[in-house]
Amino acid sequence: MENASSLHRSHSLSPLVAGFVALLVGLTSSGIIVFQAAQSGGADARMFSSWMLALGLGQGLTSIGLSAWYRVPVLTAWSTPGAALLVMGLSGVPMNEAVGAFMFSAVLICLCGITGWFERAINRIPLPIAGAMLAGVLVHFGMSVFTAMQSQFAMVAVMFAAYLIGTRLLPRYAIVAVLVTGLLMTWRAGLLHTSEIKLAIATPVFVMPAFSWSACLSVGIPLFLVTMASQNLPGVAVLRASGYDKVPVSPLITWTGLATLVLAPFGGFAINLAAITAAICQGENAHPDPRQRYWAAISTGVLYLVVGLFGATVAELFTVFPKELVAALAGIALFSTIGNSLATAMKADQTREAALVTFLVTASGVSLGGIGSAFWGVLAGAVTLMVFSGRGRTR
Numbered sequence: 001m002e003n004a005s006s007l008h009r010s011h012s013l014s015p016l017v018a019g020f021v022a023l024l025v026g027l028t029s030s031g032i033i034v035f036q037a038a039q040s041g042g043a044d045a046r047m048f049s050s051w052m053l054a055l056g057l058g059q060g061l062t063s064i065g066l067s068a069w070y071r072v073p074v075l076t077a078w079s080t081p082g083a084a085l086l087v088m089g090l091s092g093v094p095m096n097e098a099v100g101a102f103m104f105s106a107v108l109i110c111l112c113g114i115t116g117w118f119e120r121a122i123n124r125i126p127l128p129i130a131g132a133m134l135a136g137v138l139v140h141f142g143m144s145v146f147t148a149m150q151s152q153f154a155m156v157a158v159m160f161a162a163y164l165i166g167t168r169l170l171p172r173y174a175i176v177a178v179l180v181t182g183l184l185m186t187w188r189a190g191l192l193h194t195s196e197i198k199l200a201i202a203t204p205v206f207v208m209p210a211f212s213w214s215a216c217l218s219v220g221i222p223l224f225l226v227t228m229a230s231q232n233l234p235g236v237a238v239l240r241a242s243g244y245d246k247v248p249v250s251p252l253i254t255w256t257g258l259a260t261l262v263l264a265p266f267g268g269f270a271i272n273l274a275a276i277t278a279a280i281c282q283g284e285n286a287h288p289d290p291r292q293r294y295w296a297a298i299s300t301g302v303l304y305l306v307v308g309l310f311g312a313t314v315a316e317l318f319t320v321f322p323k324e325l326v327a328a329l330a331g332i333a334l335f336s337t338i339g340n341s342l343a344t345a346m347k348a349d350q351t352r353e354a355a356l357v358t359f360l361v362t363a364s365g366v367s368l369g370g371i372g373s374a375f376w377g378v379l380a381g382a383v384t385l386m387v388f389s390g391r392g393r394t395r
Contacts, residue, residue: 020179034083040087047095048267093218105224118232129354134234280334342359
């Protein structure tokens with residue numbers, strides 16, 4: 001009876017809504033960048049559909065498999081900074097050499113996982129620094145709730161009111177209320193235009209890889225570096241800041257590398273741990289019981305399989321939602337995570353200065369050498385901690 005009750009709670013509406021929100025945010029925030037990257041490599045519409053198929057399958061299978069195995073909300077994603085790098089980096093590179101570079105990057109990621117080097121490095125980051133970095137990554141999403149009111153005040157204000165009332169009366173379903181309210185307001189304002197969208201099944205397009213030193217050095221190594229520093233590092237920090245610090249990191253990194261290696265010839269350029277969308281599935285709004293939140297990541301994984309099946313058409317479907325709706329929905333869903341991360345970061349007096357520096361650098365959005373602010377925030381926080389602690393190590 002206890003197991004049946006637990007299963008019933010696991011399949012509640014909250015994880016499903018969290019999974020949908022995570023999918024919506026992931027597609028609308030960076031789907032166009034993947035499209036531009038594919039175009040830069042000379043991909044036509046059919047090949048881009050194959051890219052979406054490979055990425056959807058990779059993200060879906062790894063999210064479902066890893067979450068079910070560890071009973072922890074492990075969410076994977078394509079490398080958004082990696083895609084941004086490819087927009088410029090693939091220009092003039094033959095597609096078969098680009099695929100070879102994707103596979104070269106995947107091998108390097110697998111080595112980081114198999115050897116345990118990445119996990120040993122990440123274990124030296126104190127929890128307050130990780131919490132500050134997570135808060136810095138997510139703070140813009142929280143602020144976007146209110147900046148979105150400038151262009152769609154009525155819609156976002158009503159969604160915010162639904163959040164306040166829902167949190168006060170039915171906190172478990174507050175985000176459900178926000179989602180339903182937002183969709184109703186969008187429909188009422190006539191902002192949904194779905195009449196021209198036609199669904200079509202994606203077909204895989206195999207590209208035989210070719211390996212060249214020039215492509216591996218100019219595309220493969222930069223793709224590896226930005227994926228590890230700007231995606232996997234924040235992804236692990238999100239897991240730990242959300243309280244899932246017992247999950248072994250090395251197998252997660254290894255499996256994402258293997259998935260990329262297998263799917264690269266079909267367009268799966270980089271699959272890695274998610275950060276922002278993972279935070280949606282790991283927060284209180286996904287499920288009040290942290291042990292049941294892995295269902296939210298599994299729900300997202302299933303939805304990503306659907307995205308992969310229908311290729312670019314499903315990604316296009318999500319673009320019909322107003323950007324203000326997506327911004328408000330994502331920001332409100334992350335309120336509790338931002339608050340908890342800030343509380344973790346600022347709790348201890350001895351690490352408060354370092355956490356503050358980490359938060360400010362990360363929130364600044366600074367990018368140096370193609371590596372995002374999350375990496376530089378952790379580095380700046382570690383240096384600050386060493387200076388204030390008077391020791392040559394951060395832990």
